[in-house]
Amino acid sequence: MNITIILQQLVNGLSLGSLYGLIAIGYTMVYGVIRLINFAHGDIMMVGTYFALFAATTFLLPWWAAFIVAIALAALLGVFIDKVAYKPLRNASRISSLITAIGVSFLLENLFLVLFGGVPRAFKIPQVFSGVVHLNGVIIPIIALITPIVAIVCLLLLMQILQHTKYGIAMRALSLDMETTRIMGANVDAIIAFVFAIGSALAAIGGIFWALRYPSINPLMGIMPGLKAFAAAVLGGIGSVPGAALGGFIIGITEILVVAFLPSLAGYKDAFAFLLLIFVLLFKPTGIMGEDLEKGRF
């Protein structure tokens, strides 16, 4: 085993991990503000990818415009789902919203199956993303280089919003005590909608880069990445945004390394994410960077 291969695999893992991280942020933020595991999140990622496909092929937009349109539409879809499916249940028991989220997930998957069929479609990769770079014998696809950069830029922008703006402070306040946040003069419904918009936009970015990596898309493509991103969010500490990104990187890198160094277990690669999750939760039930949110108020 030489250093080149290890480096090669690390880059690969970082790139996959940043995709999980991007999607995991949506899970963690929504959970933070309304304590809901949004099981439809992986499907929003899928829908975002289809939006990008149609914007580029049916409406013939240049790739960058297609991506922007798809991200914006996915954000709107997230807000719409919240308004129609979750908001009426805001004061219901958590289990009701959870079941609704699973329902929304099935709805999106089957709606797209009916509308566009189950046959995978080819996602056209723009020229810019298709090359490779040679670096001391390590062959790195450009996309594997760009993905982590995009993920980290998104993360930094988001941290900036969360730490230093009125929206971010309101979001963090909301995750601790919704009633009091309302009394402080914040429009709680608008803040929650904003959270769904951010989460869904990031899911769409994740989906688009997923499709650039595995350029064949189908209506069920969101399920596995969605589940693993959920595992990443819990692993990193649900409710914590940097935790979600960290969890994503850990799960992505583990998955790639398992396949690379234990090829006989490659068939079980999906199981490793969840094994890792179980293992960490045994020792730290709140996840790596998570805090017990219920203790956040007094």
Add this chain to the structure above:
Amino acid sequence: MKTVLNCNKITMQFGGLKAVNEFSLEVTEHKIFGLIGPNGAGKTTLFNMITGNLQPTEGVIYFYDKPIVGLKPYKIVSLGMARTFQNIRLFANLSVLENVLTGFHHKLRYGIFDTLLRTPRFVKNEKIMVEMAFDLLESVNLQDKANAKASELSYGDRRKVEIARALATGPKMLLLDEPAAGMNPQETLSLMYFIEEIREKFDLTILLIEHDMKFVMNLCDHIAVLDHGVKIAEGKPEEVQKNPDVIRAYLGDINA
């Protein structure tokens, strides 16, 4: 004298229980108004109706002649009403400064795109906001603890942060729900001066719920007494103190 808050025959019915029954009250500008009554009399329910957390089953509430029943809490806050809670409700995991900053939310005029692009408007607004928050913390003498987590403060300091946070919303009227609860006589006394002070400094009208009679009698200009959801007396402190109905509500009927 201008009427700031006018509750007109408001009733709150929870199932078969009338927590507040045809309650009327007029609070005039710049006064400190006390609301007293035994536990479970409906005082906090009344606060919740005034701030929009609860919708009265019947009756109307005017705030500066504007009907506010049915408005969302954040709308009522933006009209100039702020409150604190009986059990202090700070955001424990946020710093003291951030707690105060939440109060500025509705006054800041910048959008999401200003935030992402860090436009001059955003930077300027943000700077002003932090400066104002520091001013408020200075007025409650907590500027040194701005970066401490709210959960690290002493009980008395938490109360002050909660009041500073309420002041950050820029209120014309402040509702205080048992501000002296859990305080020792020393702390209670300094709270009394503090409330007087902020009334002058921020030109506030204050409505407060309190059980500490000495505190209420010394501080308030006017008092209303609530028992079983009904107003049984109203007037100046010395009048209320002598009212036989009030004595009966608190001590029970001696002849019974």
